[in-house]
């Protein structure tokens with residue numbers, strides 16, 4: 605790491621991690637320039653590859669649970685996609701906040717999701733949870749589609765749903781993306797069905813687009829070093845094998861994060 609003129613929170617050589625903000629998304633590079641407010645010292649107990657698994661999924665899970673769902677000790681929380689990048693961190697954060705957690709996973713992810721602290725695991729390949737679960741205070745949906753539709757049926761009235769994979773709504777445009785009113789109106793239209801569903805079920809619905817934050821990364825690093833949270837790494841690919849990394853991502857069912865490193869000799 606190097607610090608530019610005017611940046612004084614870090615010194616050259618610090619082991620840092622960051623989430624690039626929205627305008628800089630969409631590329632893989634060895635070097636990137638980021639505002640220091642978006643940077644934090646990475647967890648001391650992790651190497652670079654493992655730490656790379658934290659920012660996107662960790663910030664998403666943290667901001668969903670803490671800021672949107674306002675999870676409290678004893679909250680009954682449902683998480684779809686429990687074995688994925690967001691889900692594995694959300695389960696651990698929810699247990700840090702002392703919530704009672706039910707998560708979905710296909711059989712290959714069951715043991716992992718249990719080990720991370722889920723109190724109950726639902727095999728979504730065999731069980732339609734809309735018929736077997738009810739009364740949840742809050743839900744984090746990391747799957748979208750039909751899964752999200754089912755989530756509306758298992759919440760108590762007054763409950764909250766946050767999706768990171770469903771349909772964006774006006775707040776996503778105005779609050780998360782700082783987009784124009786025209787985009788907010790477009791999102792209002794596309795989310796009409798899901799908002800009606802929420803209104804009928806008596807719950808709130810929010811599509812969260814996470815935001816980059818050095819403060820939140822510092823908080824997450826502390827939780828990792830204190831042993832509350834660990835990133836789950838599915839596999840590591842060198843940059844030269846990036847098509848294989850994308851192919852693995854597209855097949856779905858990664859357990860935790862797929863990481864790309866700049867080293868040529870990383871194990872795939």
Ligand SMILES: NC(=O)c1ccc[n+]([C@@H]2O[C@H](COP(=O)([O-])OP(=O)(O)OC[C@H]3O[C@@H](n4cnc5c(N)ncnc54)[C@H](OP(=O)(O)O)[C@@H]3O)[C@@H](O)[C@H]2O)c1
Nearest residue numbers: 664685687688689690709710713746768769812813814857
């Ligand atoms: N809005 C945001 O700010 C934001 C940020 C990060 C990610 N995302 C989005 O959030 C979603 C999840 O991200 P991720 O990194 O966790 O993805 P991921 O690592 O690919 O995990 C997705 C999980 O979904 C599960 N799944 C697939 N089909 C399912 C179904 N029909 N029912 C229930 N579970 C199913 C899989 O579980 P099994 O392994 O058990 O099959 C998998 O573990 C993606 O759509 C991603 O683009 C959004």
